[in-house]
Amino acid sequence: MNEKLSTPSSERKRGSGVKFVYDILRDEILDLVLPPGSPIDEVQLAERFEMSRTPIREALVRLAGEGLIDTLPNRSTMVSNIDFLNMHTFFDALVLMYRVTTRLAAQYHRPEDLAVIRGFHEDYAAAVEARDALAMIATNAAFHAAIADAGRNPYFTSLFRRLLDEGRRILRLYYQSYEEQFPQRFVDEHADMIAVIAARDVDGADRVARAHAEQIVHQIQKLFTRDERLDIAL
Numbered sequence: 682m683n684e685k686l687s688t689p690s691s692e693r694k695r696g697s698g699v700k701f702v703y704d705i706l707r708d709e710i711l712d713l714v715l716p717p718g719s720p721i722d723e724v725q726l727a728e729r730f731e732m733s734r735t736p737i738r739e740a741l742v743r744l745a746g747e748g749l750i751d752t753l754p755n756r757s758t759m760v761s762n763i764d765f766l767n768m769h770t771f772f773d774a775l776v777l778m779y780r781v782t783t784r785l786a787a788q789y790h791r792p793e794d795l796a797v798i799r800g801f802h803e804d805y806a807a808a809v810e811a812r813d814a815l816a817m818i819a820t821n822a823a824f825h826a827a828i829a830d831a832g833r834n835p836y837f838t839s840l841f842r843r844l845l846d847e848g849r850r851i852l853r854l855y856y857q858s859y860e861e862q863f864p865q866r867f868v869d870e871h872a873d874m875i876a877v878i879a880a881r882d883v884d885g886a887d888r889v890a891r892a893h894a895e896q897i898v899h900q901i902q903k904l905f906t907r908d909e910r911l912d913i914a915l
Contacts (some may be wrong), residue, residue: 698730706741707749710749721759770842778841783886784890814853814856818852873889
């Protein structure tokens, strides 16, 4: 009987361990603390987190399912590389989701949605003021995800959240291209998006969101084609 009572507790502990490892490794990968191509060692991770290899392995399976790590034919594991050759497909999807979710937010938002969106906007503005690139990336994702939530289409919201997450590594490079001299334009464009959403200006929301997304794409493309090299291990 004691064994039966201990099993659920053990499962909860293992489940929380999996989530703990997953959350930390996911953030480290997306924030480029673990650069693309860097090796992942289960034994070292088990020692680092002071737990068995089972929750480590389960966390890695989740990360692999999200395309953040790859298992090679020799069974070694590494952080997945950024697919620069097919980046245009990511950009196409990203721009479309910026436009669609902002349009829908202008059409279907509720007053309480605007309060949430404005809260994340203030967080983002504070991150820009502090010149904290990692905080900017996190609050930017939260801001746009809140806009998507206000559009009330869970399919678009799910896809956009995935794109925003996948784009965190790209945005880290994007913000680095400004050498921490972040322009006020970032904050102003978010304010413009809030204004057109609040006004229920659907066409205006489309126009502002498209311009916002396309300037991000343009800056990233310029970054990848310039002559000087980034001071980051890839």
